[in-house]
Amino acid sequence: MTAQKNVVLLSCLLLVYLPNQLISVDPCVFDLHAKGIIDLTGVGHVDGTPAWKNVKPVKDDKHVYSYNPCRPFTLSTCENVAACQTFTTDEKLAYSLGTQNSLQWTVAPGKDLPTLHYTTGERTLVVSLHCLSSGGKNKLVVDGLNPTTKLYEMTLSSKCACWDGCKGGHSGNSNNGLSGGTIFIIILTMVAVIYFIAFISFNKFKRQANGMDILPHRTFWVSLPGYSLGGIKFIVHKITGKETNYTPVP
Known part of the structure; x- marks a missing residue:
């Protein structure tokens, strides 16, 4: 009975654990069942370049900033990053503000939309989302380093930042759900x-x-491999018209 109990318990754990291991985290999509889906796939570039390059902050800090949602990009010494900070006087002096695989989506109490948190080393970038419910051109506003929180801050405005704003209506390679074949x-x-x-x-x-x-x-x-091979040979001989010596299973 102990062995049977262990089998039942292990089977239950597999039913809960295995699907979670097969579904990877997508830095493009945030799914909050109570409200909907935010899909930024159509906002970022997919060719290794940033959607926004060398954007000046609201208050000049002698830097420019580049950012790309979803996919990593390389710019100067920033390699495979989500965001990059560059000196205006020397573009070779560039620093990563976070990678795509460091992304964490968070929803603060009292706020409707999530924020995106990227990290790398001692730097942390927070990207706030603004919903353009009436559409319009995607826009990025850079605030730069917040002297109080020591966080780098940006605001991304887009229709895709709205709940279900770009669900199923974007061009890209992101999947909003599991296909029938994957489920099978x-x-x-x-x-x-x-x-x-x-x-x-x-x-x-x-x-x-x-x-x-x-x-x-x-x-x-x-015995299965042998049966399979015999079946294949039987089919090939039938197609080619060769004589078959197929013995049926009694």
């Missing part, structure tokens, strides 16, 4: 894992099997 593969994988764990545990603890005998339906799986 997830289910098939879970069933296969549960099948093997359940039968291996049963053979091991109930039947006291050892070695290769603990594998479920071992004879079938060992």
Whole structure:
């Protein structure tokens, strides 16, 4: 009974844990079921260049800033970054303000829209979102370094910053959900894992099997490649008109 309980418990854990491992985090999409989806895929560039390059801050700080949602870009000494700070007097003096894989979406209490937090080393960039419900051109406002919080701040205004503003209506390679084929593969994988764990545990603890005998339906799986090869040969011979010596399974 202990072995059977362990199998049931492990199966339940797999049903909860495995799907979460197969779905990766997308820096382009934020899904809050209670409100909708914010999809920035159509806002950023996909060619390795920033959507906004060398933008001057509201208050001049002798720097310019570049930013690209979703996809990394390279500019000067900033390689594969989400945002870059560059000296106006020397573009070779550039510093990363965060990478795409460091992105964290957060929703502050009392605020309707999330903010994007990027980090790299001691620098942290906070990008606030502003919804352009009536449409209009995407816009980036750079505030630069906040002397109080020590955070770099920007505001991104876009229709895509609205809840469901660009859901399914953008051009890009982002998926807003799992396809039917992906769901089928997830289910098939879970069933296969549960099948093997359940039968291996049963053979091991109930039947006291050892070695290769603990594998479920071992004879079938060992014979399967031969049966498959024989079936392929039979089909090829039928198509080519060659004589077949196919023996049916009794």
